[in-house]
Amino acid sequence: MRDIVVFIFLLACIVAAIKKPWWGVLSLAVFSYLNPHAYAWGFVRSLPVYYVLFLVVAFGTMWTKDKQPIPKDWRITTFIMLWFYFAFTTTQAPLFDISLSKFWLICKIFLPFYFTWVLINTREKLYYLISTIGASIGVVAVKGGIFAILTGFSHRVYGPPNTQFEDNNLFAVAMLIAIPLILIWEKEVQKNWLRKGILLSIPVIYAASLSSWSRGALLTMIALTFTLISNSKRKYMMIPLVIIGTFFVIPYLPDEWFGRMHTLETYEEDLSAMSRIEAWTDGWNYALSHPFTGAGFDGWIHVTMRDWHSSYVEMLAEHGFIAFGLWISMILGSVFNLTILSRQAKRIEGMEWVNHYSLMVRTSIVCYMVGTAFLGLSYWDLLYHLIFISVLIKKFALEEFSEKAKIADQKTQKNRKLAI
Numbered sequence: 001m002r003d004i005v006v007f008i009f010l011l012a013c014i015v016a017a018i019k020k021p022w023w024g025v026l027s028l029a030v031f032s033y034l035n036p037h038a039y040a041w042g043f044v045r046s047l048p049v050y051y052v053l054f055l056v057v058a059f060g061t062m063w064t065k066d067k068q069p070i071p072k073d074w075r076i077t078t079f080i081m082l083w084f085y086f087a088f089t090t091t092q093a094p095l096f097d098i099s100l101s102k103f104w105l106i107c108k109i110f111l112p113f114y115f116t117w118v119l120i121n122t123r124e125k126l127y128y129l130i131s132t133i134g135a136s137i138g139v140v141a142v143k144g145g146i147f148a149i150l151t152g153f154s155h156r157v158y159g160p161p162n163t164q165f166e167d168n169n170l171f172a173v174a175m176l177i178a179i180p181l182i183l184i185w186e187k188e189v190q191k192n193w194l195r196k197g198i199l200l201s202i203p204v205i206y207a208a209s210l211s212s213w214s215r216g217a218l219l220t221m222i223a224l225t226f227t228l229i230s231n232s233k234r235k236y237m238m239i240p241l242v243i244i245g246t247f248f249v250i251p252y253l254p255d256e257w258f259g260r261m262h263t264l265e266t267y268e269e270d271l272s273a274m275s276r277i278e279a280w281t282d283g284w285n286y287a288l289s290h291p292f293t294g295a296g297f298d299g300w301i302h303v304t305m306r307d308w309h310s311s312y313v314e315m316l317a318e319h320g321f322i323a324f325g326l327w328i329s330m331i332l333g334s335v336f337n338l339t340i341l342s343r344q345a346k347r348i349e350g351m352e353w354v355n356h357y358s359l360m361v362r363t364s365i366v367c368y369m370v371g372t373a374f375l376g377l378s379y380w381d382l383l384y385h386l387i388f389i390s391v392l393i394k395k396f397a398l399e400e401f402s403e404k405a406k407i408a409d410q411k412t413q414k415n416r417k418l419a420i
Contacts, residue, residue, distance in 0.1 A: 003044040006036050010049055014056050021060030021067075022119040026132045027053050028112055032381060033174075034136035035160040045162075057115050068121035073391045075330050076117065079384070082326040083110055086297075089319045093296020102297030109381045116388050123353070123396045127188060130357075130389060133382075134181030138201060140165075141175040145204035148211030153253050157211045164380070172209045172217030173371035176224050177382060179205060180360035180367075183228075187356055203245060210249065220371035227366055231359045276374070279306040283317030287324075294320040311372035311380075327378065331365060334390040338362040341397055348404060354397040361390050 013031070017024030028050070031037065037049045061067065070076060086103060093099035120126050144157035157172075159165030165174050179202060186198040209217050282304035286295055295303050299318040308314040316324040338358040345354035365386050368377075377383070 002039060006039070006044045009036060010044070010047075010052075013053060017053060017056045017060055021057055021064045021115070022121075022125055024053060024057035024060060025112075025115045025119050026128060028057065028115070029129065029132045029385075030136050032136075033133055033165075034139060035163040035165070039160065054112060057112070057119075061115055061119060064119075066121070067118040070114075070117045071391055071395050073394065075333060075387055075391055078326050078330050079110075079113075079387070082323060082330075083107075085323045085326065086319065089293050089296055089323065092293040093299065094302045095296065095298070098298050098301065099296035106297070106379050109379065110384070113384060113388060116385070116392075120392055123400075126389065126392050126396065127184070130181050130361075131185035133385060134178045134185050137165075137174055137178035138182050138205060141171075141178065141205040141208050142201050144171075144175075144211070145201075145206070145208035148207045149204070151211075153207070153211045153249075155211065156213050157208045168212040169214040169216060169375055170377065172212035172214040173220055173367070173375060173377075174382060175205050175209050176217065176220045176371065177364045177367045177386075179224060180228070180363040184357060184360045188353075206245075207249070210253070216371050216374035219374075220367050223370040224363065224367050227363045231363065275306055276309040279304045279308055280310060280313045282306075283308055283310075283313040287316045287320060290320060292320045292322060294318045294323070308376040309374055311376055311378040314376040315378040330387050331369065331383070334387050335362055335365055337394060338365075338390050341394060344401070345397065348401065350404070351397070351400065354393065354400070357393050358390075358397075361386060361393065365390075 013024070013027035017027055031050050031053060037044050037047065083106075086106060090096070090099045090103045116129070120129055140160055144159075147155070148157055156168045158168050159171030159174070165171040182198060182201065182205075186195055189195045189198065206221065209221055279300065283300070286299070286303045294316070295318050297318060300306060300308050300314075303317060308317060312324075312328075315327050338361055342355045342358040342362075345351040345358065365383075368380075368383055368386065372378070372380075372383075
């Protein structure tokens with residue numbers, strides 16, 4: 001039965017992509033983050049669902065007139081440069097076959113971003129893309145949160161099986177990154193019952209993240225909470241809610257959970273933590289000895305035989321300082337740019353959406369920066385989606401800023417003529 005439902009859903013997505021290719025961009029996001037085919041039991045689970053959708057969207061993009069040129073933004077240029085640099089470091093990798101295999105996988109992740117650049121050409125479409133990504137992760141997160149609450153947080157919450165989010169640590173960070181995107185969705189929803197449902201889902205997602213038993217997720221949760229409070233206009237309401245929620249949840253958390261979180265303070269006694277520090281040290285030393293090439297994709301197999309457990313170390317050790325500079329510049333540049341956009345929007349009437357979108361997407365990027373300090377996710381498509389969403393926010397915001405400036409100039413000139 002599940003297979004039939006998922007198969008019908010896939011066919012509906014294909015039809016939608018044929019009718020309007022930008023709907024295909026949303027469909028790709030659904031199958032990338034919600035992974036509905038992962039819940040099937042039969043033939044659908046083995047179907048190349050994502051690639052079928054990719055081909056449909058690719059053909060649709062070639063024929064449609066409803067598209068824009070690739071936005072002229074330095075982050076897209078930097079991304080392409082980084083992609084080419086990956087090709088170079090792959091040719092220099094000590095474990096060439098392993099690195100080449102991973103490089104082709106990365107290409108499959110990166111190629112669909114072209115559709116986002118050219119097909120998401122209005123603010124409305126951007127809103128639907130952000131909402132789709134947030135809802136796709138949020139649906140599974142709510143399911144996990146309900147399970148966590150019903151079981152008293154005694155079991156770990158995992159992501160969809162056989163997907164990029166299956167690991168409890170990865171899924172926990174993904175859930176927290178999705179919360180600000182869900183709040184963008186909630187802000188513009190017209191139906192009151194749906195808005196209330198979305199808001200009620202936030203504490204449930206928090207519960208799911210707590211029940212992942214992930215130490216990195218706990219730090220990310222703290223960063224997310226403080227950032228949301230600092231961005232909120234209703235701090236007097238949020239702070240008491242956070243305090244009440246904390247005191248309500250603490251008695252239900254098992255002793256084993258506290259024991260695991262306590263290792264954040266006593267990391268010298270924790271074998272897992274010390275193993276990570278040793279891997280980071282090995283990665284740093286290898287980057288110093290191979291500053292331009294690194295060890296190539298999955299270079300930890302050659303360098304240290306331990307997973308990097310850090311996106312920063314992963315990028316630096318596997319591709320060297322130039323690639324790391326390109327990569328981190330996109331992340332920090334997006335945070336800086338979104339901050340500037342938010343400040344500009346506050347000074348212009350009718351640009352509240354720019355302020356809200358900028359603050360929320362910035363919060364998601366900050367969650368990524370904190371959470372992946374302890375997880376090797378430097379090639380994660382969710383990160384690059386956030387970067388390109390910030391590119392599109394800037395594009396549409398500047399277009400509206402320019403339009404409002406023209407209208408203001410026209411009014412000024414008209415008033416001058418009347419005065420004369």
